[in-house]
Amino acid sequence: MLYLYSFIEILYVALAAPLVIGVQRAIEERIESKQGPSVFQPYYDLAKLFRKESLVPLVSSPVFRFGPYFVLMLYAFLAMILPIITAFPLAYAPAADFIGGGLFFGAAAAIKKFSAIDSRSNYAHLGTSRAASIGALAEPITVLIFIMLGVLSNTNNPFVINNVLRSSPQWYFSLVHGFVSAAFFMVLLIETGQLPIESHTNGELGMIDQAMPFEYSGQDLAVYKWASYMKVFILMSVFLNVYMIPFGVPLAHSGFLSIIVYMGIHLLKLLGLIIVFALINTTVSKFRLYKNFDFLAVAFALAFLASLAYYIMQ
Amino acid sequence: MNQHIMYLLPLLFSLSGAVLCIIPVRYLERTVSVLVSFLSLAAAVYLLFQPNYTDNFFYVDGLSKLLMLTIALVYFSTVLYSMAYFKRKKNFLFQYRLYYFLMNIFVAAMFFSVVVDNLGLIWVGIEATTVSSALLVATENDQVSIESAWRYVIIVSVGLAISLISMTFIYGSAGTLSMHELIIHHPENRVFLIGTLLGLVGFGTKAGIFPMHTWLPDVHGKAPSPVSAIFSGVLLPVALYAMYRMIQINPSVTVRLFSMILGILTIISAALLMAVQRNYKRMFAYSSMENMGMILVGFSLGGYGLLGAGIIIVSHGLAKSGIFFLTGNILTAYHTTDMKGVNGLLSRMPRTAFTLFLASMAVTGAPPFGIFAGEFFIFSALIASYGWGIALFLLIFVAIAFISVNFKVGKMIFTSHDEPYNGHSRIETWIPVVNLTLSFLSLLCIPFFEMLLKNLL
């Protein structure tokens, strides 16, 4: 049964991820009083790209070619071990705890960077160096967040953290949880490339993540994009299911039907988060590149304040 | 209460003067200010012979009366000098009438600070002096004086915020801020101790005591001369008065040692910085700092040290205000505050030169003046309680200050000859002479001071 749930989960993530992106874009366009594309536009894009041939730079090595497939594989694996549609561990969940999940994310990011470097394109190199410098500073914040949640729940297991937060209001409404959530939200903005950090235009002054797949085309690009959609989807799900709204995620005894129902609820939760993102994206203007580090400093400060609040208030 | 309202007389006079200054009648503000400053001087002299008094609002002892007298004396001479000094100035930051308004409010706040019983109200009074005097510093509307006024506001306010924390600590640990209750009994815990130490640091900011003194030379260097005079002469001692109250409510060894170390550090830093000054107003500002350090050492020692501190307060207030009036005269004649630009003072304006020479001797502690006697008392108390070593060490820095001030003043006075300058009115040159004479006469009043401070010694 657990294997079936795992299979459903991975299918759900893979299929729903482009939809979330499409909905977010549609909402942003609606806020700006434009017609906007269909919410299914990412699917159309992927379908179109899958039908096209891939071009590979002459100077690149196989790392360039296989990078996107490895990344997709890693995100698919992460979809199986993190609490996305269930609040109990599925078949492969014992493979990694929260820190392990973080390492898988890091591995995927590293492979992306390697394949971008391997394309030997200046733009891809530019994006890589930017992404690496921001990622290197975002990493300690993530670790601090995990440590604080570990302190709250005495484990590193995302499922246990979910259970602790949903069952004990004194933690859910505590300052520590508030600060951790705020810090994670800021990290989420960085990791999913939302606006104060990154705008979705191909302006070379502000490109970070867009610059990396500059040399990909056709099928490879489709895989790359799909993996990126899945990453955003997984991170948002973790944020919602573990930190913000840990309620309602099906427990072990609740059966197959409730998991199916929860998929819908989960999409609604995501819709809420996406609306917040869309509001941010339409009201905030982009930081200059070096201002991003101030943003990171504030995120770090919030994560650090969580630990201080824990020690001061205990 | 009814007959004790007399302790508020100087305050009421200057406050009513401030109110009358607002009325836009020509020359009214000057007439009124001279009148009320004279009346408050008369009241202060009258109060000098009244008994000490304590109730829930007042706390008047010998030190309060002494300070009231000094404030009134310097107030009167400052108002007289301002009338002559500002005659040839233009480009004020605000209406000329407001200068007297603020001056009266400022003095009223000081009169208020030295008679109230509640430490919190002392804080309020001293903060009110900041509020009212900030604009006085910036009277001459140029960038440097505005900048120094701004530094004054922000540094002093931060320092006073620290002393507000100390009020919180004292109130939290003792349950009262009333001085006469705190003197009788106070808690012996660490919160109270930290409260008094923070109070010393906070009020020390206003008094130009070592760690946060940086506003003082800036302000004295750029403020108009009468304002520098009243700052140096009485504002700093009023802040020191609050510091003395801190020592008084918690006369433990730690507090005394702490304030003595602060005082000694102030003397050291002031003496060393005085030697490298090229701006004569800044140099005299550092000299004020040195004297404040000396007063604080005297306060921390108690006994004859306190008597010495009282003598220094009176005689330094008079002599230093005289010096700043004289620097105002020099500034109007030479248009520079740089010492290099000032030569041949003796032939250019003989009376100013003589007075300046004697007055700078007086403020650095040369024998026939009050400050010498005060320093003598303080040093003897220092030797009695801490031995010869520290006293000799301190004496080195006092000597450095003495030499550097008098050498530089001498260079200003006794260099090349120059044409006589006749631009000064008589009042501008005679007020410093009167102040200096009074400062000298304070030496003769030492027995009277001792009688005043009898129950504090």
Place this chain on the structure above:
Amino acid sequence: MDQIFEILGFLLIVLTLFMQWEVYVKSTIVLFAISSFIVAIFLVLLGLRNPQEEYLLFVLAGLTVVVRGITIPVIINKALHRLHEKPWRVREDKPIMGIGGSILVSLGLIMLSYFLYQGSLYGILKVKSGSVPIALFLQASLLIITHKHAYIQMIGFLVMENAVVMLSGWVFGGLPFIVEAGVILDLLGLVVVSSLIMRVRENTILHEGDNYNTELRG
């Protein structure tokens, strides 16, 4: 009740961090107004906790809202509007320290105040998390030190005063009413006076550049 105090205290700390982050003066003024309102809420809660001083603390909260929450920000804002044609663009352009660095130092100060408090005062006062207002005080002083813009320095000082109110209410149960009222009046006077000085200062710097450093040294 203590937990609500802690939440309010940390909210103030976060607001001060945001002031450190913010470069635009106008937003800093708004942040200060918000923090004053939080202090007023705090005073109301304090009044609910000590029924015998309820009335005075409510009056004090009202005074805080009127003076610190509304009047002072309005005065500073007006001074800003008189000085510049586009007041929303006035910003700190010469910070002593980078924003990221100053935020990290600010965190260090919060830690420092925690250890200081825990080491020296906690044993006597027995008030849990009394280090929060002390941290706020230190943060405000950092705000003053790291900025050169007069308005932000002034706001740093006002945050400091808020921190003192927090400290006195939280740890010691408040100062006597007459003193608190005097403090508020003094603050009002100070802001009126210094808004004039600030305006003239910024105006001269705007037109002549800053050349005061040659004279105010040593």
